[in-house]
Amino acid sequence: MIDFHCDTLTKVLNERKRISSHDLANWGIRGQVFAVFMDPVYRKNFSVKAMEMIEAFYSEIEADENLLLAKSCEDFVKAMEDDKVACMLSIEGGEALEGSLSLLRIYYRLGVRALTLTWNGRNEIADGIGEEAGGGLTRFGKSVVKEMNRLGMLVDVSHLSVKGFWDVLEISSTPVIASHSNCKALCSHKRNLSDDQMKVLAQCGGVMGITYADLFLNEGKAQFEDVIKHIDYAVNCIGIDHVALGSDYDGCSFPEDMDIEDIKKIPTLLKERFGYSDEDVDKIMYKNWLRIIKDVVG
Template sequence: MNPGEPQGQGRSYFPVVDFHCDALSKMLENPSIDFMADGRLDVTGERLRAGGLRMQCFAIYLSQKRGIPRIEHVLRQIELYRSKVVNAGGLRPLRWKEEADGLANTLGGGPSWGMLSLEGADGLEGNLFYAEMIFELGVRFLGLTWNYANWAADGVLEKRNGGFTEKGRELVKWCNESGMLLDVSHLSEAGFWELAELSHRPFIASHSNARAICDHPRNLTDDQIRAIISIEGRIGLTFVPWFVTDGKEAVPDDLLRHIEHICTLGGEKHLMFGSDFDGIDSWIKGLEHPGHYPALAELLLCHYSEESVKGWLYGNAVSYLASNLPSAPKAE
């Protein structure tokens, strides 16, 4: 079977929204990569079409291989997104509420969309002007940290488990005022609870699972899951094998335990997907790239209603975007 082909196109061939991939950082490391059809990527233009992806969020991840994160590293990935994903790849950039409404109205066909997020505020160098600049360039989600501490806050693997710095609190305030949405997937637990107090906008965990099912620090506790549900945020289930199951090869059925657990906590309307494709070097067997989403949909339909499955694949994500993205400025 061609790796770009969808794995079945029956009633499960639904549109899909995916909230996290790291294709841009791979393209930054190797400029010869062709986004449309390059086997060095998990996420390609061909595979997005094959899997029915209507919107893919592209993270700007600043690899430690590049040394101290700088704004230039952020800007170079934004340019790669513009040139290789939007222009050459044919995806439309999603930035405003009105465009999210357009996505909702074209789920059955029409253009596919891309959206930019920043994974870790490190590259902003503590400068809110840089945050304003990347917002103007289309970034709409900000993951405040990667796994360790930066100028804004502590990451989830920072042993001291600190919260926000004063500059970090200023950043949160600016995000709330500007419409830059916030992502807690790599934030420390102390930072999570501080953000819950600081932010008046609902935030997301773009690529995290349930810690009660798989005890990894990058997964969410039950209290964190309940908190995200209570503010009408979203949780993007991820396909990172070691976030899905302990000590054995991960298979798609293992995701069902996370779905079931989050639903028992009241999160049926708050679940979506954030695969983390291109951010991993091992995969759930049978979920190695976006072209396999139709097979995942078939599996979900064996256990859950079509309404629930549609919500997880696209509906919950689209409703969040339409409710929380800022409105486009009016032309003068």
């Protein structure tokens, strides 16, 4: 599988956690997108912390010969063929740009291929979903989306305000993603997407990654079964070509009966309980991410 969101780099930087290709492969993960999470505690040091986390990421890649730096779809395919784990960088929170398109271009040169425009709060790009005002893209935010389109970076609308979401879908010339968001129809948490949002995301060629976050599955009372329910609901709402996985591992609490290794059960449960074909399961587990990476990043 390809998992499009984890917060492991925060623990690598702050808690000396290691990234293990053995563990990832054991969980069934052959492609992992690592988020450079801009925690609000960093305040005026966002770009410094982003660089420190990126450096930590590269150190981990260099220390494990079975981790492969991924900057393109071809890199993911090569990792799978060589029995390695592809590792791609994203940034979670446009605070890392500090209002500068030059920094965006520098991050791209360093291998960052996706940007979650906001976390929950407000930054120079837009309001996050946690802001009562719920403002959309600023003038700078619009220039960021356009520059990401030009560079070939995936615009990520998870955490973004509702107004910001619609602004992005109107402006972006390439498909966008919601790397770790669930279905509001099943769980009314404000971080989740409405049916209308999901449908427009799909109509524009985008992909949403179902997350295992307890709060976004069933308001903090979730079971592993809720992950399967959100996947199936999303597929029925927007189609098999637009649903994938974005765990939020190391950044959230999982359902009380779920362990990270349970992700290996997802294919069997989808087949046995909902009649999914092998091809449909493959799309959810990795092919949909590969498709949009190829379409946008190259």
